[in-house]
Amino acid sequence: MLRIFLLGLLFGITLTMGEVISWFRIYEMFRFESFHMYGVIGSAVMLGAAFHLLARGRGWKAEGGRALDVFRYDGKLWKSYLLGGTVFGMGWAVTGACPGPLFITLGAGYLPVIVAIIGALLGTLLYGIVRRHLPH
Amino acid sequence: MFDLQPWPWYITGPMITLTMAALLLIGRRFGISSNLRTICAIGGADKLSDYFQFDWKSQRWNLVFVLGTLIGGFVAKEFLLQDAPVDIHPSTAEALQGFGIQDAGSAFAPGALFGAEAWSNPVAMLALLVGGLFVGFGTRWANGCTSGHAISGLSSLQWTSLIAVIGFFIGGLSATHFLLPTLLPLL
Numbered sequence: 001m002l003r004i005f006l007l008g009l010l011f012g013i014t015l016t017m018g019e020v021i022s023w024f025r026i027y028e029m030f031r032f033e034s035f036h037m038y039g040v041i042g043s044a045v046m047l048g049a050a051f052h053l054l055a056r057g058r059g060w061k062a063e064g065g066r067a068l069d070v071f072r073y074d075g076k077l078w079k080s081y082l083l084g085g086t087v088f089g090m091g092w093a094v095t096g097a098c099p100g101p102l103f104i105t106l107g108a109g110y111l112p113v114i115v116a117i118i119g120a121l122l123g124t125l126l127y128g129i130v131r132r133h134l135p136h
Numbered sequence: 137m138f139d140l141q142p143w144p145w146y147i148t149g150p151m152i153t154l155t156m157a158a159l160l161l162i163g164r165r166f167g168i169s170s171n172l173r174t175i176c177a178i179g180g181a182d183k184l185s186d187y188f189q190f191d192w193k194s195q196r197w198n199l200v201f202v203l204g205t206l207i208g209g210f211v212a213k214e215f216l217l218q219d220a221p222v223d224i225h226p227s228t229a230e231a232l233q234g235f236g237i238q239d240a241g242s243a244f245a246p247g248a249l250f251g252a253e254a255w256s257n258p259v260a261m262l263a264l265l266v267g268g269l270f271v272g273f274g275t276r277w278a279n280g281c282t283s284g285h286a287i288s289g290l291s292s293l294q295w296t297s298l299i300a301v302i303g304f305f306i307g308g309l310s311a312t313h314f315l316l317p318t319l320l321p322l323l
Contacts, residue, residue: 001197001200003162003276004159004162004164004197004199004200004201004204005203005204005280006204007155007158007159007201007202007204008200008202008203008204008205008206008297009204009205009207009211010151010154010155010176010204010206010207010208010211011151011155011204011208012202012204012205012210012211012212012217012286013156013208013209013211014143014148014151014152014207014208014210015148015152015205015208015209016165016208016209016212016213016216016217016297017140017142017143017148017212017216017217018142018143018144018145018147018148018151019142019143019222019244020148021209021245022244022245023245023246023249023250024222024224024228024232024240024241024243024244024245024246025182025224026308027224027228027232027312027316028224028225029251029308030230030305030308030309030311030312030313031227031228031231033224033225033227033228033318034224034225034228034258035145036145037145038145039144039145039146039149040145040148040149040152041149041282041286041287041323042149042151043145043146043149043150043152043153044153044156044287044291045286045290045291047149047150047153047291048156048157048288048291048292049288049290049291049292049293050151051156051157052291052292052293053293055160060161061161062160062161062162063161063162063163063267064163064217066163067163068160069160069163069165070160070165070238070288070292071165071167071242071280071288071289071292071294072294073171073256073279073280073285073289073294073296073297073300073306074296074308075295075296077279077296078296078299080277080278080279081156081278081279081285081296081297081299081300081303082299082300083278083298083303083308084273084274084275084276084277084278084279084300084303085245085278085279085285085300085302085303085304085306085307086274086306086307086310087266087270087273087274087277087278087303087307088270088271088273088274088275088277088278088281088303088304088307088308089158089274089303089304089305089306089307089308089309089310089311090267090270090276090308090310090311090315091267091269091270091271091273091307091311091317092269092271092282092304092307092308093307093309093311093312093315093316094263094266094267094270094311094315094316094319095164095249095263095267095268095271096249097271098168098247098271098273098275098281098282098283099168099170099171099172099281099282099283100168100202100205100249100281100282100283100319102268102271103168103202103205103206103209104205104206104208104209105209105245105250106138106206106207106209106276107205107207107208107209107210108209108210108212108213109213109214110245110250110251110266112249112250112251112254112255112260112261112286113250113264114214115261115265115268116264116265116267116268116271116306117268118263118265118268119176119187119265119266119267119268119269119270119271119272120172120268120269120271120272120275121172121175121179121214122265122268122269123172123176123268123269123271123272123274123276124172124173124175124176124272124273124276125181125184125272126269126272126273127178127186127187127211127272127273127276127277128173128176128181128185128276129184129185129187131185131187131262131277133202134277
């Protein structure tokens with residue numbers, strides 16, 4: 001657990017030092033007026049792809065000899081990814097924060113973000129209640 | 137590296153990959169929005185929907201991760217990052233100032249939403265609450281956010297995550313270009 005806490009600490013420092021938690025950077029990203037956010041996400045994805053390819057090619061395992069616990073998304077649920085993604089994108093543009101930065105922004109001392117965190121929990125609750133009526 | 141103010145994209149991006157890779161190698165996954173479901177489950181939401189009836193104790197490690205990120209934000213802002221304004225593109229700053237966001241280009245985050253003055257502005261409170269609601273609802277519907285889809289999903293070459301990321305941009309671009317021009321002047 002200590003290692004996981006330290007990785008979280010490093011991630012929180014990274015997104016703050018890289019200004020990823022700044023509302024201004026997200027607004028700028030959605031106006032396509034700076035390379036910064038595209039460089040951040042693009043380099044993370046490219047390096048991550050190199051990691052996954054190497055891990056597959058060389059049969060890297062997680063500690064204890066288990067297979068890497070990579071997310072497996074179900075292609076049949078594409079409607080939920082598109083529609084849910086669109087709803088999330090609107091919230092991302094308004095609050096300037098995706099779920100990670102919601103919490104990091106609070107740590108950085110911008111206390112009104114608590115209201116957005118409460119909103120995110122209410123949204124999660126609402127989804128849990130109405131999800132059977134939504135396309136997936 | 138900690139002396140750099142702020143970190144350029146070519147340090148920030150690889151550090152994100154490092155976080156994901158390290159989590160995978162110790163047997164975990166890099167996905168943050170699932171914590172919202174976990175917190176609801178701990179709070180008793182399992183009585184409202186079976187969506188919250190799962191073994192949340194197996195997800196405690198992810199809450200520890202989030203606690204780490206929160207303290208990381210504190211450490212970075214208090215001790216590492218001098219109070220440098222975010223150096224956004226001049227045309228972005230100009231557009232924002234046109235909408236009444238006067239601290240664009242001279243602050244880390246807009247005071248109208250994240251400063252003490254936000255508490256007394258009902259529009260700011262509503263924007264944060266409803267915006268946050270969309271973040272929670274949308275990421276759970278899409279079964280992932282920027283960490284789970286854009287970083288973990290795209291880097292493991294899953295086309296379904298690309299669909300999610302296209303959704304992120306459809307929503308983000310619509311809100312930025314059709315909603316914010318009306319909303320921002322009210323802040």
